[in-house]
Amino acid sequence: MSVTSESRAGAAAATRALGPTVRRDSWEGSPGRLLRHSWILATRILRRWSRxxxxxxxxxxxxxxLLVTLNTVLGKGISEATGHSALYSSVPLIAMVGAMSGSMVGGIGLMRERANGLLSRLWVVPVHRASGLLARLIADAVRILVTTIIILCAALVLGFRFRQSVLESVIWVITPVAFGLAFSAIVITLALYSAKTLVVEATEIVWGSLMFFSTGFVPLDQYPRWLQPVVEHQPVSCAVDAMRGLALGGPVLAPMTEMLLWSAGIGALCAIPMAIGYRRASMRG
Incomplete structure (x- = not known):
């Protein structure tokens, strides 16, 4: 045996003595590991939020x-103007607001984890590369779903009732998740590229504007004529109109399709910048 062969054999024996090695290519592309690691990291985020x-x-x-206040202040007037309970507009509106407003907390938390080095520490452990980002979207989806259910429970106490089938009721509950995740993608992207939390906190202006200039706040014909097309076709109005139809009866397909197109478009625009930003933030030493 040559000296070179003996050296290689000795190096191999030393490596085996140190224990098994982990090859990233053995799990990097595994969908099963991606889902498992994402759920583990998502539960970590959810546990932290709950505390x-x-x-x-x-x-x-x-x-x-906000729902109780809105129903107390505007409920009677809107009911008289529309001929049905104002809850069929205000409850979907507040569900959408809850989906958007909570994303700010997640964005600020992400900035803190980047600053204290947690993202970079997670990057070097043997987990799927995409699991960290996917975990945040899963956690946001769970947050939005829980928020929507709690808002619905409060609405039922106030007198809100579903007048359609069980299927429509289930779709109603999960509708805020679609646009809520798209809005979370915006917040996560801003958080990854921002040095100060002020940029993420400024998203309150965005969801506040979407709330006040929507068909869930007051009926469409109460806005100035020149503003009505904007109010009618902005994503929160589309979601409110679709959810009103799911609960009370009325058009669902057109507003739901428009809301989903808004969500898909925002998600597509944020996907690449969000992935690049998360990788850069995780690789910071």
């Missing part, structure tokens, strides 16, 4: 308080 009073206040308590 944070500010997150609970922003995501759960504030939307319910």
């Amino acid at each position: 944070d009073p500010a997150t609970v206040l922003e995501s759960l308590i504030m939307p319910v308080a």
